[in-house]
Amino acid sequence: MAKMSIGLKDLYYAKLLTDVRDGATTYSTPKYLAGAISANLNPNGTSTTIYVNDAPSESITSQGLLEIELGIDALESDVAAEIFGYRIDNNGAILEGNSSNQPYIALMFRSETSDGGYKYYVLYKGKIQPPSEELQTRGESVEIKTGSLTGSFVNRASDGEKKVTVHSNDEKVQANPEILTDWFTQVYEPDTTVAP
Template identity: 35%
Template sequence: MARIGVKNLTIFPITKDDHEGTTYGTAVKLPPLMKVSLNAKTVEGSLYGDDRQVEGNFGITGYDITVDTTDLKPDQIAALLGHKKDSNGGITVNADDEAPYVAVAFESKRSDGDNQYVVLYKVKFSPLNEEFETKGENITYKTPSLAGKAIARESDGAFKYDVVAKTLPEGWYTTPQKAV
C-alpha cells in the first residue's frame, strides 16, 4: 500500500545495551515530522561453480536514516547530538561531543486506512547541516534535517521492528516495542 503521511517522531535514549539486555530512558517527542528516509545497508555474496552462480546471499548490516522535521529546539539538539546547553539556552558544539544512541519511533498512514508503526532500536545521528536564506519576494522555509545510522542492538542483534495496524499498539510511544 502507498504511504500518505508520517508523524509522531519520538526518540528513546539508550541507557544500556549489552549481552544482558537493552534499556531505554524516557521517551522524547520531537517537533512535527516532515519526512523519514530509511535505506537498508546490505552485503552480498555469490558462490560460483560449474561456470555459473550456484548460491547467493544477502544480509543487512544497518540502515541509513534521514529525518526532516519542522524545527528542533536547543535541548532536543543537545539530546540528539551530545552538545552542552548553557544557562542562557545556548548550545556549544565541541570537538569532543559524542552523540548518544537512541531508539527512533514514528508512524505512517497508509492508503488502505491502516497505519504502519516503525521503530529503529539503535540510532546515532551526525551533526546538523544548517542552511539560512534571506527573505525575498517569497518566503522559503529552511528546516533541520538529521542524518544517522541505525545499527544492531548488542543485546539481541535487532535493527528494526514495524507493524501494520488499524490502531496505535499499546505503549508504542512509551517504550520501543518488539515482536511478540
C-alpha cells in the same frame, strides 16, 4: 490489498541506557523529536553470487548499516543538546564544542497507509548527525528552509535486533491493542516467547 504509505507523523526518540550482550536493553522514556516531513530508510544490504561450473549457484545476502534521512521542521534546543551530546549553559545557549558524549537513541514514528491503518516503526540503536544549516536572505517571495537529519543504526548487542515494524490492521495487533497505545510511551520490545 497492498498497504501503501501515504503519510508520516509522530517522530519520537528515546535514549539508550544499557545494551548488554545476552542481557537486557533499556531506554529512557520516549520524547517528541520534531515535526516529521519525510523519512528515507536505506538498509544498505549486499548480495554476493557464488558461481560453480560456469553458472550462478548460490546467492549470499547480508544486512548493512541502516541509514535514515529525516526531513523535519525544527529541533528544540533541549532535544538537540540531548541527541547530539551538546551542553546548554546557564543562559540557554547551546555549546557544541564537544559531542563525544553523544548517546545512542531509539527512533520511533508511524506512517499512515492506504488501507486506513498505520505502519509503526522502531529503529533500536543509532546516532543522529547534527544537521547542516542553509540560510538565505528574504526576497520578494519567502522560501521556507526545513531541517534535515541523517542517522545510522546498528544491531543491538543484547539480541541483534535493529528495526521492528508492525501494521495496525494486522490481526495479531488488533488482538493486542496495547502494543499501539504504548508505542510512543515506551520503546517496544519484541515478544519472542514460543507458545506451548
